[in-house]
Amino acid sequence: MQTLKALSLSGRLGAAVVFLVTLSASAQTTPGEFTIAALPDTQIYAHLYPQIFTSQTQWIADHAAEQNIQLVVGLGDIVDGGGSLVQWQNADLAYRTIDDKIPYVAAIGNHDYDKANPGGRTESTKNFNAYFGPQRYAGKSWYKGQYPAGSNENFYAIVTLAGKQYLILVLECFPRNAALSWASAVIANHPGLDTIVVTHAYTYSDNTRMDRCYSNSAASDGAGTDNDGQQIWEKFASKYSQITMVLSGHVVQGDGTGHRTDLGVNGNIVNQMLSDYQAWTNGGNGYLRLITVRPATNEVIVRTYSPFLDVWMTDSHNQFTVPYKNIGLAPGTGTITGRVRSSGACKGIQGAIVSNGESSVATDLYGNFSLPASGPKGYKLNVTQPGSVSLTQSVSLLPGIAAPHVILSSPAGAITGIAMWQSVALPNAKVVLTGGALRINISTTTAADGTFSFKTIANGSYTVTVTVPGTTNSMTTATSVVGGVTSKLTMALN
Secondary structure: OOOEEEEOOOHHHOOOOEEEEOOOOOOOOOOOOEEEEEEOOOHHHHHOOHHHHHHHHHHHHHHHHHHOEEEEEEOOOOOOOOOOHHHHHHHHHHHHOOOOOOOEEEOOOHHHOOOOOHHHHHHHOHHHHHHHOHHHHOOOOOEEEEEOOOOOOEEEEEEEEOOEEEEEEEEOOOOOHHHHHHHHHHHHHOOOOOEEEEEOOOEOOOOOEOOOOOOOOHHHHOOOOOOOHHHHHHHHHOOOOOEEEEEEOOOOOOOOEEEEEEEOOOOOEEEEEEEOOOOOHHHOOOOEEEEEEEHHHOEEEEEEEEOOOOEEEOOOOOOEEEEOOOOOOOOEEEEEEEEEEEOOOOOEOOOOEEEOOOOEEEOOOOOEEEEEEEEOEEEEEEEEOOOEOOEEEEEEEEOOEOOOEEEEEOEOEEEEEEEEEOOEEOOOOEEEEEEOOOOEEEEEEOOOOOEEEEEEEOOEEEEEEEEOOOOOOEEEEEEEEOOOOEEEEEEEEO
C-alpha cells in the first residue's frame, strides 16, 4: 500500500505540489512492456553531490525488477567539467552500481568534452572516452559499434527488452552531418527494429525543437556548422519509420522539461522528450525519468521520481502518457501552432502567410500562428512573406497533443556571378551553392556567356563551387547574403 504526504520544495518546483511515496511492488506488466530509466544531466552531482548520483543508480539497481527497468540511458553532461578527473571518477563509481546488472548507454554532452568544446570533437574527448569509451562496454553482447572508430561520441546497442530486440542509437552533442550519415547506415543495416535515439541537445522547454535562435544552440558551443534539434529531425529522425523516440537533456530554461509528438514522413509516431533538472536545488535533487513502453495498450507512460528525496512529481510536465505507435488513434480536430521568426535577428515576423493546404492565416504581431486541422495527419506547411524566402516545412497534427513549430524566415537575396576559364567565359559549367542557416545544397549551370544566378536566397554564409566541364578542375569561394541584397562574384579558373 502506498502512503502519500504533501511536501513543498524550494527551487524550480515553485508552487507545484509533489508527493512523498513509499514504494510498493508495481502492477503486473502487460506483454511486451518494459521501463527505461533516463538520467537527466548529472553534471552537478558529479561535481558537488556524488552521493545524489549514487542514490540514483543504487535505487535503479535495487528496484529494477520491481519497476521492470530493463535499460538505463544517460542524457549527456555526465560531468560538469570535462577536464576534471575527480568528476569522471565520481560518475564512474555511480555507473558501476549498475554494471553487469542492467544494460546502459551514456551520451556525451557539451560539458563532457575536455574543455567543454563540442566543436573540438574527437580531439576533445580524451577523458570521456577514458571513462565511457568503447572499453567500458567491452564484453557486453548488446554493444555493437561506434563512430568515429575508437570513440563513443556516437555508438549503438541492440538490447532485448521484454523479449524483443530494440536498436538504441546514441548521437553526439550537436551531431555532425557525418554522424547522421553513420546513424542512417546503422538503421539501414538493422531494418525493422524499433529505434530509440539518445542525444544531449534536441527538444526545448517550450516543446519546440532546438534551432539556431536558441541561446544554448550548436552555434553557442562552437558547433555552428553542425546540427541542432530541428536539423536532426529534418535530416534524420523524421525519415525512418522505425524511430519511435528521441530522448534529450541540456535545456535548463523553463522548468527543464518538454515533450512533443510528431508523425515522421512515413506516418510513424516519434515521441521527443526533454528532461534536465540541473538548475534545481542540489543540481536536480536526484530526479530521474521512468519511461514505460506498453505495446499492448499502445502507450508510453512517463513518470518522474527522486530516490534522493523519495518523491514523485505528478504535474503534467513530469507525469504524462502519449501514444506509442500510430495505430488505432481516434480521428479528431485540433490546431497547428507555431511562430515565424527571422533567421537573422530571430524576432517574430508579423504578417507572414502560413498555409497547410486547407486553410491559411497571417502571423500576429509576434509571429505566432494557429491553423485548424484534423488528424492524425501530416501536412506541408507553406510560409510566404513579400521580399522573403518562401519556405515549406513538414508538420503533423495528432489530436490532443501539442507540437508547436518554429519556422525561420529570411529576406530574399541573390547570388550571381560569371565563371571564367583562362580569361574566357565558361559555358555549361556546374555551379553548386551550399550553406546558410537553412543548410541548402543546390546547383545550376552557367549560360553561354558564363553567367549564373541563384535567386531568392536567404541571409547567410555560403560557398560557391564551379567545375570546368569534362575536367576535375574546380574553384570554390565563400560569399554571403546580407539584408536580402545580391552578392556578385567573378569566378576565374586557370
